[in-house]
Amino acid sequence: MTDIAARADAPTAAAEVAVRDLTVCFPTDTGELAAVSHANLTLAAGRITGLVGESGSGKSTLALSLLGAVPSPGRITGGEVSIAGVGDVTKLTKAKLRQLRGGQVGYVFQASQNSLNPLKTVGRQLLDLGRAHDVENLPELVKRARELCELMGMDGARVLDSYQHQLSGGMRQRVGIVFALVLNAKVLVLDEPTTALDMLSQAAVLRIIARVHRDIGLTTLIVTHDMGVVSELADRLAVMYGGRIVEDGPAEEVLGSPSHPYTKALINATARVTGEIGRARALPGRPPDLTSIPAEGCVFRERCAFAMDVCASVEPELARWRDERRRACHAEVETVTTEGVAAS
Amino acid sequence: MIEARGIKRTFHAHGAFTGAHVVQALRGVDFTLPDGGAVSFIGESGCGKTTLGRILAGLETFDEGELLVDGADVGSLGKRGRDEVFRSIQIVHQDPYSVLNPTRTIAATLGDPLKMIARRRGEKDKGAQQARARELLELVGLQPDGVLQKFPHQLSGGQRQRVVIARALTVDPKVLIADEAVSMIDVSMRLGILSLLRDLRERLGISLVFITHDVATARYLGEGGELHVIYRGEVIERGPVETLIQSPVHPYTQCLLSAVPVLKGLEEPGPDRLLPKDMLDANVETPGCLFEPRCPFATDKCRAEHPVLGAETIAGVEVQHACFHPEVRNVAAVDLETV
Numbered sequence: 001m002t003d004i005a006a007r008a009d010a011p012t013a014a015a016e017v018a019v020r021d022l023t024v025c026f027p028t029d030t031g032e033l034a035a036v037s038h039a040n041l042t043l044a045a046g047r048i049t050g051l052v053g054e055s056g057s058g059k060s061t062l063a064l065s066l067l068g069a070v071p072s073p074g075r076i077t078g079g080e081v082s083i084a085g086v087g088d089v090t091k092l093t094k095a096k097l098r099q100l101r102g103g104q105v106g107y108v109f110q111a112s113q114n115s116l117n118p119l120k121t122v123g124r125q126l127l128d129l130g131r132a133h134d135v136e137n138l139p140e141l142v143k144r145a146r147e148l149c150e151l152m153g154m155d156g157a158r159v160l161d162s163y164q165h166q167l168s169g170g171m172r173q174r175v176g177i178v179f180a181l182v183l184n185a186k187v188l189v190l191d192e193p194t195t196a197l198d199m200l201s202q203a204a205v206l207r208i209i210a211r212v213h214r215d216i217g218l219t220t221l222i223v224t225h226d227m228g229v230v231s232e233l234a235d236r237l238a239v240m241y242g243g244r245i246v247e248d249g250p251a252e253e254v255l256g257s258p259s260h261p262y263t264k265a266l267i268n269a270t271a272r273v274t275g276e277i278g279r280a281r282a283l284p285g286r287p288p289d290l291t292s293i294p295a296e297g298c299v300f301r302e303r304c305a306f307a308m309d310v311c312a313s314v315e316p317e318l319a320r321w322r323d324e325r326r327r328a329c330h331a332e333v334e335t336v337t338t339e340g341v342a343a344s
Numbered sequence: 345m346i347e348a349r350g351i352k353r354t355f356h357a358h359g360a361f362t363g364a365h366v367v368q369a370l371r372g373v374d375f376t377l378p379d380g381g382a383v384s385f386i387g388e389s390g391c392g393k394t395t396l397g398r399i400l401a402g403l404e405t406f407d408e409g410e411l412l413v414d415g416a417d418v419g420s421l422g423k424r425g426r427d428e429v430f431r432s433i434q435i436v437h438q439d440p441y442s443v444l445n446p447t448r449t450i451a452a453t454l455g456d457p458l459k460m461i462a463r464r465r466g467e468k469d470k471g472a473q474q475a476r477a478r479e480l481l482e483l484v485g486l487q488p489d490g491v492l493q494k495f496p497h498q499l500s501g502g503q504r505q506r507v508v509i510a511r512a513l514t515v516d517p518k519v520l521i522a523d524e525a526v527s528m529i530d531v532s533m534r535l536g537i538l539s540l541l542r543d544l545r546e547r548l549g550i551s552l553v554f555i556t557h558d559v560a561t562a563r564y565l566g567e568g569g570e571l572h573v574i575y576r577g578e579v580i581e582r583g584p585v586e587t588l589i590q591s592p593v594h595p596y597t598q599c600l601l602s603a604v605p606v607l608k609g610l611e612e613p614g615p616d617r618l619l620p621k622d623m624l625d626a627n628v629e630t631p632g633c634l635f636e637p638r639c640p641f642a643t644d645k646c647r648a649e650h651p652v653l654g655a656e657t658i659a660g661v662e663v664q665h666a667c668f669h670p671e672v673r674n675v676a677a678v679d680l681e682t683v
Contacts, residue, residue, distance in 0.1 A: 054530040055501070169389065170623065198388040198557040200620060203603035225531050228605025256609025256680075269535045271560040273589055273604055274611055274679035277567055282539055283532040286500050 015084040015104070015186040015219055017043040017066065022079035024061050024070050026290060033290045035061045035074060037243045040318060043187070045084070048213055048220040050230030050251060052266075053240035054287040060110065062240070063189050063223045065089070067105055068097045083187060103133060106180025108173075110191040115176070116164035122175055123160035126182065133183055141182060148178045151215065152208045170201035174208060181216065188213070191223045206232050227270055231255055236324075239263045242288045242299030245318055249325030257337050259327045261304045264336060298330065305339075306331040346377040346400070346433075346519065346551075350409035353395055353577075367626070369395040371577040372409065375570070377519065380549040382569030384562040384585065386600065390626050392577040393555045397523045400553060402430030434512035438524035440504035444496040450507055451477065451492040457514040480510040484540055502533030509540065520544065521553040526561060538564050559604055563589055573597045576626065576634045579653055581665045593663050593670035596620075596635045602675045610680055616673035633668070641669050 024036040036058040043049045053059040064070050065081055068089045081089040086104055089097075101107065109115055117125055123142070130141045146156030152174045164172060173193060180188055193209065194202040210233055213220050224230055230237055230251060237255070238248035239262065247260035258264040268281045285303040293299055301311040310330050318328040329336065353370040369392040377383050385393045398404035399411070402418075411418045413429045421429065437443050444453060454477045462473055478488040484506040496504055505525065512520060522541060526534045538561060544550045554565045562571060563585055571585040573596065581594040592598050595618065602617040620638040628637060632647040639646065651666040659672050 054532055168623065199559070199600060199603040200388050200624075203605075203619075204623070206605075226605075227531070227607060231608045232605045252609040254609075255607050266532060267607070267610070269532055270607070271535060271538065271558075271564040272607070272611070273560050273563060273601070273676050275681070277564055280535055280564065282535040286502060287530055287532060 015086075016045040017084070017187055017219060017221075018082050019043075019062070019065075020080050020082070022062065022065060022081060023077050024058070024065060024074055025077045026074040028290065030291065032077070033293070034077075035243050035290060036065070038079070039240075039243075039245050041238055041245060041248070043219050043221055044236065045219050046217060047235045048210075048222060048233050049236045049238065050234030051221060051223045051238050051240060052225065052227060052230055054225055056242075056287055056289045057240040058243040059223050059240045060191055063107075063191055063221060066187070066189055066221070067101050067107055068092060069101065085186070099133065102129065102180070102185070103183050104185055105187045105189065106177075106183070106185030108176045108180045108188070108190045108193055111196060114172075116172060118164055121161055121163055122167075126160065126179070129179060129182070135183070144184075145178055145182045148181055148212075149174075151212060152177065153204075168201070169197055170205055173197065173201075173205050177209070177212065181212065181218075186218060188218045188220045189223070190220070192225070193222065194224075194226070194229055202229070209233060227255070227267060239266070242293045244299055244328060245326075246300065246329070247325075247327045248318075249322075253325060259321065259325065259333050259336055260300075260329050261306050261331065261336055262300045265303070265305070298328075306336060345379050345414055347412040348376075348400075348409065349374050349412075351396070351399060351406050351411065352408040353392075353399065353404070353406045365627070368577050370399075370406070373572075373574070373577075373579055375572060375579075375582075377551050377553060379518070380545065380551055382545060382552040382554065382566045384554040384556065384566035384569060384571045385574055386556055386559060386562050386571065387574035388557055388600070388624060390576075390624065391574045393574050394523055396574070397435060397521050397553065397555045400519075401433055401435040401521055402426065403435070431515050432517050433519040433521065434515065434517040435521040435523060436505070436508055436512055436525045439528050440501055440508050441496075441528070443508055444504060446496050449493055449495055450481075450499075453507065454480065454511055454514060457511065461515060476514075480513050481507075483513065483544075484510045485536070486510070500533070501529050502536060505529055505537050506540065509537075509544075513544075517550065519551045519553065521555065522565070523555045524557070525554075527556070527558070534561075535564075541565055542567070559589065559601055573600065576624075578634060578666070580635065580667070581663070582653070583663050587661060587663070589676050591659070591661050591663070591672045592675065593658055593672055594635075594665045594667045595639050595641055595669075598673050598675045599638075604677065606677045611677040612680060613677055614673075614675040616675050618673065618675055633666075643669065 019039055019041040022036055022039045023034055025032040025034050039062055051059050061070060065076055070076055076090050126145050127138060130138050135141050149156035149159050194205055222233060234251040237251040238245050241262050247263050258267055265283045269283050271280055283303060297313050298311040298316055301307040308330060316328045316330050318326050320326050321333055350372045351370055352372050355367040355369055358364045375383055387393050395404060399406050418426060418429055458473045458476055481488040481491055486506050526537050529537055545552050554562055556562050566585045570582055571588045572579045573581045575596050581597045592601055598618045599620045606613045621640055622638045632649055633651050636642045636646040645668050651668050653664055653666045655664045658670055
């Protein structure tokens with residue numbers, strides 16, 4: 001039984017999240033295939049971490065495993081996800097997991113602007129959420145939701161009385177964040193928070209995420225395919241490809257001097273408002289899906305401009321090469337960072 | 345060549361409880377698209393840019409104004425004539441997942457329009473149609489053998505969008521309209537699609553109309569063309585793409601450019617970055633400037649009078665804008681390498 005009032009007054013210390021050697025497998029006709037393979041990632045307490053990858057890179061699966069909610073028939077086959085104050089998520093019972101989801105960990109789903117019930121007002125859905133989590137003091141919950149709405153620049157009373165079609169895309173997205181945070185989550189996961197929003201709404205939502213993160217003191221994970229979104233918000237950046245984390249480090253450093261050929265090619269392939277138009281280079285090939293991930297060797301080698309013989313047989317390990325930066329690549333750091341163009 | 349003059353479109357909606365209300369999607373849009381040229385339209389959701397694209401593709405009618413395609417006034421043509429005109433203008437939609445029939449192979453998808461064209465021309469050679477399908481797939485950068493017998497679900501988003509473009513090309517169009525054509529494509533494949541469209545413009549002389557909310561892709565695709573900034577159905581600033589990005593004078597354009605994410609470590613934000621005062625409220629009708637409720641620089645004049653698009657030279661640059669207080673502000677991100 002949770003008493004929301006007591007928890008609202010308690011200081012919310014940000015919690016660290018550590019993903020250790022996590023492997024998530026999906027059974028297929030050709031045997032068990034890993035959507036996430038031996039992932040190591042630490043979400044530093046009170047920081048915003050960006051997880052960047054394309055569709056099929058396993059980024060959403062990794063994010064869902066923070067909730068212990070890997071979609072069936074997939075399952076976590078190895079490793080652990082430990083959240084400070086909660087313990088190892090992979091070992092929690094079903095009842096504990098239900099409390100965790102929406103409780104300590106708030107999750108804003110991809111296209112969450114479309115995940116509101118069209119037949120109920122936002123307020124009624126909020127009460128449903130409260131009852132599902134055994135909140136006794138529902139008026140307090142409503143009060144907290146209204147505060148969060150104001151914090152995000154919306155009129156709380158109006159929003160709670162609205163049906164989803166009465167709200168704009170950007171507002172629905174913010175309602176998703178309110179729902180994720182209303183039970184005093186300490187960890188916030190946002191899966192593609194700004195897709196389907198235009199530039200101005202995107203900028204507004206990003207500003208709000210940054211403010212809420214700071215004011216409440218959260219540990220935030222942003223899952224996205226958009227380098228720009230990460231760059232605006234994240235302190236740290238992890239890049240995923242083919243189920244592996246291929247590079248991570250402080251966001252500014254990774255963007256400024258990418259050390260993995262994939263990160264570099266991805267940045268080069270971004271259309272930008274600055275610099276020469278001809279500088280942008282398309283990446284050859286296509287991102288792998290579950291069935292086309294190579295069984296051995298480096299997952300990126302077929303699209304890589306730096307591929308060598310060793311890449312076909314030995315999978316590179318994600319290893320530290322400078323203070324806070326890690327990469328998984330056989331090529332020398334200098335070769336990758338100094339080469340003018342990564343892929344032609 | 346397409347010339348549009350004063351295109352207006354108003355939608356009349358009638359809700360059960362809200363009563364009648366009128367949405368002015370387009371309030372008089374002019375532009376010229378030369379043969380082999382490019383025009384881009386940028387604006388936020390609900391500004392009327394998609395309606396404009398649909399009008400150009402013949403999928404939507406307009407209430408007022410003139411649309412001239414190669415000198416012929418579309419409004420005065422009969423159905424047959426209009427069909428002929430709009431066959432030469434094809435549209436590529438945003439979502440490649442929903443515009444291909446999931447139960448038909450790519451060969452069948454491309455075969456239908458090719459068969460129709462052949463019948464109209466009185467050709468009966470089936471081999472020629474198949475050869476044309478293969479040629480088109482190669483043109484859009486796909487391997488015909490690997491794709492022809494596949495169903496849409498077996499292809500990636502980028503491949504699907506290429507198939508959609510190939511299908512649009514079956515009728516030898518003169519104009520392609522790309523409505524947010526890359527926003528649902530994986531980032532690493534996006535630039536490939538943009539390059540393809542650029543390539544088609546260069547090699548086949550196909551003109552491009554590019555509709556987007558993303559300034560960066562408009563810059564990439566609309567190179568050398570004109571950029572039109574639409575706000576609530578009205579063009580509020582226009583000019584060559586590069587000029588407009590580097591020296592915008594309308595506060596709305598400046599807000600849009602300020603909203604483009606800055607890549608930390610590679611770029612730094614422009615010094616005059618600007619935020620709109622409020623979110624878009626499409627229901628407010630005002631006698632003054634439409635952007636006035638959100639504009640940080642609005643004055644009494646803006647509340648009372650409606651500015652019209654006009655040319656002016658500001659700080660040595662010729663610009664066309666609809667603002668009473670135009671001023672060049674540096675809002676676009678600055679590349680660290682060139683600083």
